[in-house]
Each structure stands twice: as structure tokens, then as C-alpha cells.
Amino acid sequence: MKKTFCVILALIMALSLVGCGNNNAGQTPSKTSDKQSAGKDVPETSVVRWNCGTSGNVLLTIADKMGYFEDEGIKIEEVPATSNADAMTLLSTGKVDIASNSGTSNPLQQIASGVDLTIFGGHMVTGCMPIIARKGTKWNGPQDLIGKKFACNPSYFALTGAVMDLGYDDPLKAVDWVTYTNYDDALAAVVRGEVDYALMGTEKNYAVEHMDDVDIMCYQSDIMPNYSCCRMEATTKFVNDNPITIKHILKALIRAQNYYEAHRDESVDLHAKKIGADKEYVAAYMLNKHYVIHVDPLRNSVVRAWGILDATGFLDKNAKNIDISGHINTKLYEEAMNEAASEYGSENPEFYKNIEAFYKENDL
Secondary structure, eight states: OHHHHHHHHHHHHHHHHHHHHHHHHTOOOOHHHHHHHTTOOOOSOSEEEEEOTTTOOHHHHHHHHTTHHHHTTOEEEEOOOSSHHHHHHHHHTTSOSEEOSSTTHHHHHHHHTTOOEEEEEESEEEEOOEEEEETTOOOOSGGGGTTSEEESOTTOHHHHHHHHHTTOSOHHHHSEEEOOSSHHHHHHHHHHTSSSEEEOOGGGHHHHHTOSSEEEEEEHHHHSTTOOOOEEEEEHHHHHHOHHHHHHHHHHHHHHHHHHHHOHHHHHHHHHHHHTOOHHHHHHHHTSTTEEEOOSOOHHHHHHHHHHHHHTTOSOGGGGGOOGGGGBOOHHHHHHHHHHHHHHGGGOHHHHHHHHHHHHHHHO
16 A cells, blocks of 8 residues: 555656646747857846937947847937036936946046946047038147137147147147037137138038038047047946946947948948938048048047046146056957957958957057
8 A cells, every 4th residue: 555655656746847837938048048058158137228329329220130249138328408408417426327428528427426436338439520610720730729719628638639749748738628518609600700710510521511601620539549538437337337247348349339330331221220310421521541440449539538538637636546447458459359359350351450459559
């Protein structure tokens, strides 16, 4: 009797195990379990809130459209802001996780004032920002700015830095810097002859190219190559709490950069539709050689910008006590670059060779 009971119990257990197996057999594994079974690391958070300004971020546009974020288990939720200052407030108060279109001066000024941010990637290396003057003006270089009225906020460190490189210890006195609330006012001041030169934003390329009474003298990137236009930053806490998420985001953006460099015209179309602008308007800057975008953190340029901003008084006095290198994370980008090269390098070996060389030149 005891033996019979044991046999029956064993049969019941065996049937229950078979039943459990059948219950799972028809289920489709989730993406997370797929990645785990494949030995891949999984993002700590799957939804990332992002501010990319009003002009957008073409790499973000491409990565979303081509499914690169989805491949990495990431969904981007875009959060609007009407100005760089608003974007920095959203970031510092935790209402967005990442900002990518707020320049370099803005996040550096935030860090100097005590906000704990980390720069971990990039958007625009140079932003295709033309310096204009009245028609017929001759241009010899940044030395032409000395003693002249220049419609430009002197927190644009590439320009104050260029004046310092000419041997002027105080660039704020060497040039008559005139600040306007927007680029349209600065443009009008040039036309009226109220100022000699004016720096224009990237978005003004189409307008100034089609004006009869102004000429483009040069671009900001002619004066300081790779000056660092827009960086990607997050609170240091977010970066430290979500390093795998950040790495996966960078991988998706690296793939987007590869697509962008091989498909410029298609990228113009995609981004024009994304931001609701005419193709000609977007092409005027995006197809210009001075418009350079790259996911790289650009550590060396950021450190240089910090030094210029500090020397010209645009950083809080607390900046003297801060090592800015501690707020630039290149490790996650390097990991993302290496993983992307390993997984996708065969698609375009030259591209991955180039971004590695760029990293060595600009971050080490």
C-alpha cells in the first residue's frame, strides 16, 4: 500500500511538471528576457525624458525613426522648453533626464554655480553660426573685431577665446560687445549700420544667405575649430544611477551618426518633417560644412571652454574650487563606441575607425 502511494505521488508530480511546461510553451519571451538570455546588459530605465530645444536633434530624430532606440530597449519622451535657461531648470529640477541643445556655456555655468551635472556626450561640435557684416565689408580674421561694435554675447567663449589668443588679456575691453535679445535684432542692427559685425544663430543661415545687404564674413568654427556648441548632459545622479541606460542611448546615437553621415539628404528630409520646417531652411545649415555633429563628449574642448569662461568672468567664483574634468564622463561613451563597433562595425568600418580616432584626439 505504501509502495502504491509513492508511485501515484510520483506520477502526479511528473504530470504537474509537464503541465507547467505546457503553460509556458506558447508564451513569447519579453525583450528584456531576450537580452538577459543573450548575456546583454539591460537599461536601468526604459523611458528617458529628453529636452532637445526647439530646433531638435537630428541624431535623436534618426535614432527614433530607424528604430535604434527600440533596439536598445529605450523609449524617448521629448519634453519641450522655450529657451536654454528653461531647459537647464527642467534638468536641475528633475523634470527631464537629458538635455542636448543648451550649448556648452549654459551647463558649465550651472556646474560652476553648484548644480551637479555631468556631460557624457554631444550634439553639435560646431553649430554653423555665421558672422555677418554689411555688404562689401572685407574680412581678415578675428583681428578685425578689435575696437569694433560686435553684436554678440561675450559668453560665446570661442570668440572671446580667439581675442585672447591675439594677445589681449581682457577681451571684454578689446571689443565693443553689444548684446541683443535675439538674432533678428542683431541682424537689423548690422543692416542699419549700428554695429559692425554680428554673430548669427544656426537657424539664421537661410535668411542671411538670401539677403542682398549683408555678407557672411566667416563662421564661428573658422575662428575656433571644434569649439563645442551643444553638449549632452544630465544630473550626475541620473548618470551614476543609470550608466547602462546612458550607454545604450549613446550606442543608438552612434548608429544614427553613421546613418547621418552616409545619408545627408535623407536626414534633412527626416529632420525637417520632425520639426515642421521647410526642407530648404534645414538644408541651409545641415548641408553646410560648418555644421558638424558628433556624439563624442569632446572633453578637451569643454575643459578649454571652462577656462575661457572663468577667465572672462562668466562663471561663478566657486568655479575655482571645481575640477571640471570630474563633470565630464568619457568612459560611458568609450564603452558605447566599442560595443557599437563590435556589433555594427561591419556595416561601415571606416566610420567606426574615424570616431575612434576622433575620440583619441578630443578626449584623451
